[in-house]
Amino acid sequence: MKQLTEITTPFSEVAANSTLPGAQLDWLQSLRQQARGQFERQGLPAKKVEDWKYTSLWQLSQESFTHDAKPSSVTKAQSANVALIEQAHRLVIVDGQFSAELSQLDNLETGLTLSPLSTSLDKAENLLNAHIDVEKPGLNALNTFLMQEGAYLHVAADSKIEKPVEILVINSGETDNLATHLRHLVQLEKNSEITLIEHYVSLQDNVGFTNVVTEVALADKAKLHHFKLQHESLKHYHIATLASKQAANSEWNTNNISLGGKLARNDIHSQLLGEESHVTLDGLYLLDGDQHVDNHTRIDHAVPHTTSEEVYKGVMDGESHAVFNGKVIVHKDAQKTDANQSNRNLLLSRTCEIDTKPEMEIYADDVKCGHGSTVGQLDETQLFFLRARGLDEVSARSLLTYAFAVEVLQRIKAEPVRQALSNVIEHRLPRGA
Amino acid sequence: MLEIKNLHASVDGKEILRGINMTVNPGEVHAIMGPNGAGKSTLSNVLAGRDGYEVTQGEVIYKGQNLLELEPEERAQRGVFLAFQYPVEIPGVSNIYLLKAALNAVRKYQGLEEVDAIDFLTLVRDRMKLVKMDEQFLHRNVNEGFSGGEKKRNEILQMAVLEPALAILDETDSGLDIDALKTVAEGVNALRAEDRSIVMITHYQRLLDHIVPDFVHVLSEGKIVKSGDKELAKELEKSGYSWIHDAPEGQTA
Numbered sequence: 001m002k003q004l005t006e007i008t009t010p011f012s013e014v015a016a017n018s019t020l021p022g023a024q025l026d027w028l029q030s031l032r033q034q035a036r037g038q039f040e041r042q043g044l045p046a047k048k049v050e051d052w053k054y055t056s057l058w059q060l061s062q063e064s065f066t067h068d069a070k071p072s073s074v075t076k077a078q079s080a081n082v083a084l085i086e087q088a089h090r091l092v093i094v095d096g097q098f099s100a101e102l103s104q105l106d107n108l109e110t111g112l113t114l115s116p117l118s119t120s121l122d123k124a125e126n127l128l129n130a131h132i133d134v135e136k137p138g139l140n141a142l143n144t145f146l147m148q149e150g151a152y153l154h155v156a157a158d159s160k161i162e163k164p165v166e167i168l169v170i171n172s173g174e175t176d177n178l179a180t181h182l183r184h185l186v187q188l189e190k191n192s193e194i195t196l197i198e199h200y201v202s203l204q205d206n207v208g209f210t211n212v213v214t215e216v217a218l219a220d221k222a223k224l225h226h227f228k229l230q231h232e233s234l235k236h237y238h239i240a241t242l243a244s245k246q247a248a249n250s251e252w253n254t255n256n257i258s259l260g261g262k263l264a265r266n267d268i269h270s271q272l273l274g275e276e277s278h279v280t281l282d283g284l285y286l287l288d289g290d291q292h293v294d295n296h297t298r299i300d301h302a303v304p305h306t307t308s309e310e311v312y313k314g315v316m317d318g319e320s321h322a323v324f325n326g327k328v329i330v331h332k333d334a335q336k337t338d339a340n341q342s343n344r345n346l347l348l349s350r351t352c353e354i355d356t357k358p359e360m361e362i363y364a365d366d367v368k369c370g371h372g373s374t375v376g377q378l379d380e381t382q383l384f385f386l387r388a389r390g391l392d393e394v395s396a397r398s399l400l401t402y403a404f405a406v407e408v409l410q411r412i413k414a415e416p417v418r419q420a421l422s423n424v425i426e427h428r429l430p431r432g433a
Numbered sequence: 434m435l436e437i438k439n440l441h442a443s444v445d446g447k448e449i450l451r452g453i454n455m456t457v458n459p460g461e462v463h464a465i466m467g468p469n470g471a472g473k474s475t476l477s478n479v480l481a482g483r484d485g486y487e488v489t490q491g492e493v494i495y496k497g498q499n500l501l502e503l504e505p506e507e508r509a510q511r512g513v514f515l516a517f518q519y520p521v522e523i524p525g526v527s528n529i530y531l532l533k534a535a536l537n538a539v540r541k542y543q544g545l546e547e548v549d550a551i552d553f554l555t556l557v558r559d560r561m562k563l564v565k566m567d568e569q570f571l572h573r574n575v576n577e578g579f580s581g582g583e584k585k586r587n588e589i590l591q592m593a594v595l596e597p598a599l600a601i602l603d604e605t606d607s608g609l610d611i612d613a614l615k616t617v618a619e620g621v622n623a624l625r626a627e628d629r630s631i632v633m634i635t636h637y638q639r640l641l642d643h644i645v646p647d648f649v650h651v652l653s654e655g656k657i658v659k660s661g662d663k664e665l666a667k668e669l670e671k672s673g674y675s676w677i678h679d680a681p682e683g684q685t686a
């Protein structure tokens with residue numbers, strides 16, 4: 001096993017042995033090699049980099065990781081048990097490997113392509129790295145160099161896909177200290193619509209590392225309802241980039257929920273490039289113990305008449321640490337932008353910590369923009385009201401805590417998904433005594 | 434049912450209630466009237482057990498027990514209900530969930546099992562008719578986005594479901610138009626019962642046209658300065674509250 005700072009070495013061997021997919025594709029080989037050089041030059045982001053000020057990857061760099069997963073013995077029952085939605089088109093990745101056996105890819109609805117990235121790379125050239133900045137401090141370069149698997153999702157023009165798609169990423173825990181590098185590509189053609197769930201789970205409580213990049217391309221009038229649920233082990237590292245580009249009249253509703261992980265970092269970048277496009281960028285983090293979650297979001301309003309709404313909420317206990325940095329940039333020509341952003345935090349202990357920074361950079365003059373953040377405890381009046389209705393103090397506090405968190409889900413229109421996510425949250429924050 | 438004896442209470446060291454005496458028997462409806470700032474809400478909050486009020490003298494006996502030593506939830510479970518002057522919004526908690534949790538809390542204290550889902554719905558639907566509330570309100574968050582009148586009706590709905598022994602209604606009439614006022618009053622009237630006492634706090638006498646009290650008390654500067662029957666309210670309507678400073682102190686019902 002090697003430390004992360006040294007991992008390029010074993011992987012250059014891996015690459016030479018062509019275990020990484022797409023060895024036959026010249027364009028991909030050169031992309032990987034460029035990225036490798038980039039990662040070797042830049043290394044892990046240091047704390048002196050502004051965007052990484054509150055999140056140190058030092059501990060991650062001290063762990064020893066392997067990239068060789070033992071064949072896993074995850075059963076269908078185990079996989080079904082952790083899946084969020086039963087009735088879904090499901091692509092399952094276990095320990096970085098696509099599992100045909102655990103996936104549900106039969107009877108895909110017309111217009112839907114859902115396949116493992118490893119066998120879809122020939123279709124990926126125009127999508128890969130089209131949405132992210134590989135130069136940016138972070139792990140995008142490492143991901144580009146080492147991406148081993150992921151989901152390729154394509155929805156044809158005018159197709160409305162009924163059932164949600166769930167990308168289920170399982171860390172079986174059968175290989176200690178396993179690092180995986182995943183890349184999901186999501187492309188919606190004109191006037192298509194789908195619900196997508198990215199779901200990350202661990203079956204055991206051991207150290208692991210998920211490095212994932214999701215790229216999203218929405219054509220005119222496309223609608224993507226997107227959920228990310230990160231529920232990995234409390235010893236897990238999760239570093240993710242999620243980036244989208246939207247054409248005119250398109251809609252991206254995304255909800256990013258962090259429950260697990262020792263350290264989780266999400267860099268989310270929404271680019272509104274077509275008029276009348278809209279993004280809802282919501283998120284929730286529920287932290288306890290020594291968990292650390294850092295959400296960096298950025299929305300670019302690049303053209304006139306685009307709208308964004310962003311609500312991030314956090315409930316923190318123990319000695320957990322959350323970071324929220326939300327940037328909204330309204331570019332010079334982006335008149336009539338309507339942008340709203342807020343970050344609200346509920347602190348349940350004296351020892352937890354939040355660094356919150358909502359930011360707006362506005363270069364247009366005819367816009368409607370608002371942002372704010374709050375950090376606080378439960379509301380005394382609400383607490384008294386519930387107690388005056390007979391709920392004991394512990395139940396009243398639990399109910400209000402649950403309510404604070406679950407409010408983030410209330411905008412979700414897809415009922416089965418909202419219900420499933422509410423259940424997950426209730427499991428974590430029981431609302432009754 | 435309720436006996437308040439020489440009750441003194443302060444907020445932030447400032448004395449607000451300055452010796453309240455009052456006896457409420459089962460089945461009685463008492464109105465407490467008084468100008469803004471008289472201490473009406475302070476009295477209701479002290480009775481319901483809200484934090485931040487310090488009782489410096491006196492006692493409150495409820496069903497033979499010292500009410501003031503109980504936690505707010507213990508009072509509620511024993512049948513004390515406060516309809517809030519400013520109903521509280523709770524985003525993320527649906528009305529139906531609240532009603533069920535509250536009812537089960539009371540039932541648990543009474544040694545009963547949790548309410549059966551179907552019985553509960555039947556009960557709630559029935560009580561919603563009482564306050565003319567549409568069923569969609571069950572699935573909305575508690576008071577969130579409700580109009581002033583809807584919020585007040587929602588308080589009465591909670592009362593109707595919980596069937597308290599002692600209901601304290603703090604300005605349940607304020608901010609209501611005449612139709613809403615009638616609805617609320619009809620709801621409350623339907624809940625009048627031999628074993629239930631109601632303390633109605635109001636600033637205006639018009640509520641008393643619709644819910645006729647057995648006794649009326651005038652509260653001013655933390656004391657009950659006059660008590661009488663419903664005629665007292667009519668007098669007040671004519672002369673306003675200006676005379677109360679001249680009235681002899683300490684009269685009680």
Ligand SMILES: Nc1ncnc2c1ncn2[C@@H]1O[C@H](COP(=O)(O)OP(=O)(O)O)[C@@H](O)[C@H]1O
Pocket residue numbers: 444445449467468469470471472473474475476485
């Ligand atoms: N929490 C509080 N902090 C400070 N003063 C208070 C508080 N609650 C009430 N008061 C004061 O006590 C007095 C009585 O208030 P309140 O009981 O609300 O009157 P009413 O309900 O009769 O209008 C007022 O002077 C009010 O300012």
Ligand SMILES: [Mg+2]
Pocket residue numbers: 473474475518604
């Ligand atoms: Mg008042």
